[in-house]
Amino acid sequence: MRPRPTDREPFIHSIELARERVPSFDRYPFSLPAVQGLTRLKLHPAVTFFIGENGAGKSTLIEGIAVRLGFDEGGGEAGPGLNHRPPDGGLHDALRINSSRNRRAADRFFLRAETVFDLASDLDRREKADPSARDWYGEASLHTRSHGEAFLAIVQNRMRSESIFLLDEPEAALSPTRQLTLLKEVDWLVRSGCQFLIATHSPILMSYPDALIYEMGEFGIRETTYKETEHYQITKSFLDRPESFLRHLIE
């Protein structure tokens, strides 16, 4: 029987919008209903998923949390990385991140499927000055691998125990089989004491059992369960009866 992480204290136990720091609710990102609805949001010690329609604000939120934690918007290791720090007045400035007093993360990493190429280039550049820069990422340059292979290589080589990981739409790089591989890696890291925050559309990834799922949309932000998600229901209905769906869509 695998050990359950549910009883351990999360590194980050909740996030919330500090309303007194919001310059205006009329403009992005504070105009998004999901951001406006960000009262104290409890995070799971293992995995917290942020899901919702395109444009609901998942990337905005995970990026805001990441920048607040000291990452660059583009992802990578904490501290100066791929991009310049975003200007003041963004979501990060108005987010309150409530961390545990008793547990400190050994490491943290922010991985976005869309910036893996930039991360690979940054690593190649850094390796010229410091040959050990790539030690954490496997033997060959990430540029010598496909998008999905590079993404998984980072997860499999760079991530270590007792750490916080933020993933933004990891499925964009991964085939269904590799999404299952990622699930296995996430589980291994969770069992090693890690906490994940993941923005995703993937009904495969969001099936992870030790998780909270928050759905974002016009209604704001609310907790849901795996089988209640539209992602699960639409994918299941489609796969159960593809001909019927196609008849309605394209005939």
Ligand SMILES: Nc1ncnc2c1ncn2[C@@H]1O[C@H](COP(=O)(O)OP(=O)(O)OP(=O)(O)O)[C@@H](O)[C@H]1O
């Ligand atoms: N810099 C910006 N200025 C103004 N509006 C923005 C900016 N960035 C994003 N938006 C808008 O905010 C909304 C949320 O964007 P975001 O990228 O967070 O959505 P998402 O839920 O991650 O979507 P997707 O699933 O398509 O990646 C979108 O309607 C988008 O057009």
